[in-house]
Amino acid sequence: MPRRLLAGACAALLAVAASACGGSDTETTEDGLTKITVGAIPIVDVAPLHLGIDQGYFETQGLEVEVKNTSGGAQAVPGAVSGEFDFAFGNVTSLLVARDSGLPVQTVANGVSSTGKDGEDFGAIVVPEGSDIKSPKDLAGAKVAVNNLKNIGDTTVRNSVREDGGDPSNIQFTELPFPDMPAALEKEEVDAAWVVEPFLTTALDEGVTEIASNFVDAHEQLTVAVYFTTEENAKKDPELVEKFVTAMNHSLSYAESNPEEVRRILGTYTEMDEQLIEDIRLPAFPPDSSIESVQAVGDMMKEDGLIKEDPQVDALFPGRP
């Protein structure tokens, strides 16, 4: 009977699911546009995608994009693998981990890169006002907040500590959502935090001290996140991928050369305050990923034990030098 009970519950669920899950087969709209779904977290990093849609770059390529807001990078990979998203936005660490565990994801376009300018990047290691921690090496043994454990935050923070001549082995990383970090720093619940925009600006306004730009320490042109798909999708419809990449590259170039446009579009898909939008540091949006920087991050991940095998950078960026 328990089996029948479960079966009953499952049948009810499946009936609903059958109508809701369309699968990954592409549809065409009345205007002859191909409908695609892109999974993206609603933060500053995906401004070029929204800007490109706004500017009609995707329409020119015959694509109608539906952006599905994911609430974190954790949904992006399963969403793409399950076929819910045709493309998704994900950071390089998550993708290297996915490849390491046998999920066939591959990059199609660049997503977001570090500005490469120390002290002017969109993410930073910060400490409470008047802290004894003056530079990354002092973080040895400290309690450091990152948004996700075993991801790009702790990996690059460890690297910054190593580069500064410190020992990262006994840093206590704690998981804390970015929005909660300014408060945690103010109450000194953590000794330091890796914060990204817009919370970096909020925290700096409240008096925290920036001690390092961990992305810049990792590589001068660090590719932080990319747009990706599955190998299956890429094989099935290479033409569609080509169109998406062309539109995405246009969008990235436009965003890179028009920061005021990036700030304008931020007002449409986020809830950020106008003043905050004006004040934040924008990341870089070059159309090309720096494979070398991804290799560097991959090597750090191997060293820290996030991945078991050598990082599959070539497989993640197929057809790139």
Next chain:
Amino acid sequence: MTAPSSAPAGAASAAPAAPPAEPAPRSRRPPGGDALLGTGGVLAFLLLWEAVPRTSLVSADRLPPASTVLATLAERAATAQFWTAVGDTLTAWGLGLAIAIGAAVLLGFAVGTVPVLRAYTASTVEFLRPIPSVALIPLAILIYGTDIASTLMLVVYAAFWQVYIQVLYGVADIDPVAEQTARAYGLGRWARIRYLMWPTALPYLITGVRLGAAVALILTITAQLTIGSPGLGQEIAVAQSSGAPHVVYALIVATGILGVAVNTGVRALERRVLRWHPSVRGEAAV
């Protein structure tokens, strides 16, 4: 069959303790006094909320005062985006609750009427019931992606047990004398279900529905918040990642109002469906 340990809480609390024969009401509260008191409570809470961010206890940047939040909510309520989100939330809630009730009633009656089945499934039910729906989120995403279906899976799972357990208790509560009388008068299986089992179980079922409705709403918002399926929960998540606490709290207030509305609705349903039941008749007499 022993009496169920958990009587329908709603029906019991709805029945006033004061004997109706008493000519002078013992309570000194004027008619409609409960509503007045309730409004007073809300006002006091709002005043407290307005005051706290103005002290050094919490910074107004983290917890905006009530006036700011309510103004933001009023602004939101004028946008189509807000009402689409409310619609998405109510759709997921309503669908999930309906599926849960349907499945729970069918299974509850089927299992409840066969003592062997009931005993056979009891431990499995007690094992599955306490599993928090939220723990199923990774599974839901894996099977259904971030669509409404994954929200529904969580909502149905959580609300189902609330209703199912009540139906089981309701079916078990049939008066043996009434049962034997029905049999003696030659009532068939369906007639007994219709005239004996259904009216006996109905108050329990309604209590289950009320509990389930609240749980379903909580799970709908939670799923949207963490999975990112469209609705008020997702709007809250977007506002959070944009560092806009006044919007976050405005949307939280909106979910609270939705909760009150849902509860009021189910209570109205309860009074309608159970108007013949002593608990509701007693309430109406006061």
